[in-house]
Amino acid sequence: MAHIELEKVCKTFHVTRKQKGLAGAVKGLFRPDQREVHAVRDVSFAIEPGELVGFIGPNGAGKSTTIKMLSGILYPTSGRVSVVGLSPQEKRRAVVQRIGAVFGQRSQLNWDLRLGESYELFKRIYRIADDDFERSLSELCEVLGIGDLLDTPVRQMSLGQRMRGELAGAMLHEPDILFLDEPTIGMDIEVKAAIRAFIRDINQRRNTTVLLTTHDLDDVEELCERLIIINQGRIIEDGPLAALIDSITPHRYLIVECDPGTGEPLAGFAHAHAEILERRDSVVRIRFARSQVSASALISELSARYPVRDVSVQEPDIEDVIRTVYGRDVES
Amino acid sequence: MIADVRHHLSVAALYGRLSMQRALEYPFSLLSICLGLGFNYVWIGVALKVLVDRFQPLSGWTFSQLAFLYGLSLMSRGVMSILSFQSRQIDRFVTRGEFDLMLLRPLEITFHFSCNRINVVGLVHLGIGTGYFLYGARLSGFVWTPLHVAEVLLVIAGGTLIYWSYLTLISSIAFWTMRSQPLVDASMELMARGTFYPLTVYPWHLQALLTFVLPLGFIGFYPACDFLGQSANTSLPLDVALWTPAVGIAMLVLALTVFAAGLRRYESAGS
Numbered sequence: 221m222a223h224i225e226l227e228k229v230c231k232t233f234h235v236t237r238k239q240k241g242l243a244g245a246v247k248g249l250f251r252p253d254q255r256e257v258h259a260v261r262d263v264s265f266a267i268e269p270g271e272l273v274g275f276i277g278p279n280g281a282g283k284s285t286t287i288k289m290l291s292g293i294l295y296p297t298s299g300r301v302s303v304v305g306l307s308p309q310e311k312r313r314a315v316v317q318r319i320g321a322v323f324g325q326r327s328q329l330n331w332d333l334r335l336g337e338s339y340e341l342f343k344r345i346y347r348i349a350d351d352d353f354e355r356s357l358s359e360l361c362e363v364l365g366i367g368d369l370l371d372t373p374v375r376q377m378s379l380g381q382r383m384r385g386e387l388a389g390a391m392l393h394e395p396d397i398l399f400l401d402e403p404t405i406g407m408d409i410e411v412k413a414a415i416r417a418f419i420r421d422i423n424q425r426r427n428t429t430v431l432l433t434t435h436d437l438d439d440v441e442e443l444c445e446r447l448i449i450i451n452q453g454r455i456i457e458d459g460p461l462a463a464l465i466d467s468i469t470p471h472r473y474l475i476v477e478c479d480p481g482t483g484e485p486l487a488g489f490a491h492a493h494a495e496i497l498e499r500r501d502s503v504v505r506i507r508f509a510r511s512q513v514s515a516s517a518l519i520s521e522l523s524a525r526y527p528v529r530d531v532s533v534q535e536p537d538i539e540d541v542i543r544t545v546y547g548r549d550v551e552s
Numbered sequence: 553m554i555a556d557v558r559h560h561l562s563v564a565a566l567y568g569r570l571s572m573q574r575a576l577e578y579p580f581s582l583l584s585i586c587l588g589l590g591f592n593y594v595w596i597g598v599a600l601k602v603l604v605d606r607f608q609p610l611s612g613w614t615f616s617q618l619a620f621l622y623g624l625s626l627m628s629r630g631v632m633s634i635l636s637f638q639s640r641q642i643d644r645f646v647t648r649g650e651f652d653l654m655l656l657r658p659l660e661i662t663f664h665f666s667c668n669r670i671n672v673v674g675l676v677h678l679g680i681g682t683g684y685f686l687y688g689a690r691l692s693g694f695v696w697t698p699l700h701v702a703e704v705l706l707v708i709a710g711g712t713l714i715y716w717s718y719l720t721l722i723s724s725i726a727f728w729t730m731r732s733q734p735l736v737d738a739s740m741e742l743m744a745r746g747t748f749y750p751l752t753v754y755p756w757h758l759q760a761l762l763t764f765v766l767p768l769g770f771i772g773f774y775p776a777c778d779f780l781g782q783s784a785n786t787s788l789p790l791d792v793a794l795w796t797p798a799v800g801i802a803m804l805v806l807a808l809t810v811f812a813a814g815l816r817r818y819e820s821a822g823s
């Protein structure tokens with residue numbers, strides 16, 4: 221059974237468009253300009269237990285709305301939502317007992333109290349047995365390095381410390397599913413690395429299903445096998461990251477450095493699935509079709525024919541790939 | 553079911569402890585609010601005593617009887633104030649999407665919403681209300697029988713429900729209009745004034761309003777009439793100690809229904 225399932229889910233908001241100035245505000249009192257905004261349109265996907273899925277899209281694409289429907293916060297306008305086999309709207313309490321969530325912009329920790337006191341509260345709310353609580357907390361403290369922070373008031377913690385505290389709080393009751401909405405937003409490189417290591421760890425060791433929303437494509441690249449891309453409320457891509465990259469940019473690049481003073485580098489090079497893009501001194505940039513010829517085959521061929529000193533393979537930039545996907549969707 | 557109720561109560565108890573701790577993090581702020589409130593309530597009492605003693609009893613009510621009535625209302629208001637800090641601010645929760653985190657917890661949402669923040673300052677209302685009530689009871693001939701004590705407790709419980717439900721109903725308007733704070737503030741004023749004086753000082757249509765439409769009369773006035781043998785103009789069948797909780801439960805059902813309907817319209821906030 222899939223852990224998360226959405227079937228033709230739509231969510232429409234009614235928003236009042238505000239008009240400019242005092243006259244606009246007065247006019248709006250009598251004739252409000254009400255419009256429908258389709259935040260999510262016919263969204264369908266399923267996520268199996270233990271998957272770690274990146275859920276990305278530009279601002280306002282419908283990511284948070286989708287996660288809020290999955291967590292029982294919002295009611296879908298139409299369609300079916302199922303989490304651990306239950307409707308989060310009809311069985312909210314049963315569903316949320318089995319999910320954890322971190323909304324990067326909204327803290328669930330008690331600002332004025334010690335970090336440990338927020339965890340005591342979660343222990344009571346989720347009915348965690350004493351032994352389970354001690355074990356879970358000590359594991360999380362070790363992985364996230366927050367053992368020394370338990371007695372620190374949350375308001376005195378740095379952003380990175382707080383986010384690690386949030387993650388531990390969301391995982392204390394050992395949920396089957398973890399929703400992460402921008403968990404690395406505003407973090408420095410070190411904290412980002414710690415958070416990514418934590419996400420990988422709970423996914424592999426506890427088999428927790430993770431749905432990760434982020435704008436940081438390094439998160440996606442490092443963590444997610446599968447990627448779901450949403451734009452303007454619609455799912456526009458769903459599949460392995462590698463397949464998506466291949467479909468958008470079927471080419472890779474080979475940077476070949478030849479021995480200087482041996483004439484024109486790679487003179488007379490011709491290949492059915494590769495072409496020279498540019499020559500600069502003794503360095504040549506070659507583009508090749510990855511599905512037709514492997515990088516190693518091409519390197520062997522070049523090394524056999526030319527005085528090659530050094531070779532490197534250039535992967536496509538994931539940001540370019542995602543930008544292309546967003547752009548393609550807007551054009552269509 | 554019983555385990556579920558016990559679980560909710562234990563969470564509420566922990567929230568209570570944490571709210572106390574949180575309030576004690578800012579002792580100066582807490583002390584100023586308590587002193588300000590205390591001074592305000594004592595001043596109201598002194599002014600009323602001077603008025604009644606120098607001129608005449610208010611619609612047949614002496615100062616000690618008025619203190620009894622005021623204390624009875626204030627005790628319900630105190631308990632309500634301890635539990636309703638959030639209910640007064642539904643519009644903030646709606647416009648800022650602050651129900652999100654509460655909906656993520658496996659607790660009954662209305663209960664969680666109410667107990668999530670215990671208002672320590674409510675203890676001041678409760679303490680001063682108890683003081684007025686004991687003073688009034690001693691001087692106005694209230695008889696302390698076990699039945700009367702049980703009735704007073706029932707009236708306080710019912711009064712608390714009426715206050716809480718009324719505030720929640722008004723505040724829930726925010727689910728439809730986004731803003732309800734001005735109406736909530738006006739209602740708090742109305743509740744303070746509507747439960748302070750005997751209803752008989754008002755014209756008959758205001759008495760009817762405060763009995764049948766906004767049943768604030770059941771919080772203090774009708775029970776006080778019953779306990780002190782004062783005339784109420786409106787005669788009610790059965791004991792008023794039963795009417796107050798009954799009205800409270802009816803209002804609670806209405807408030808919970810409206811709150812639940814409103815919550816279905818909740819749209820969170822952009823992230």
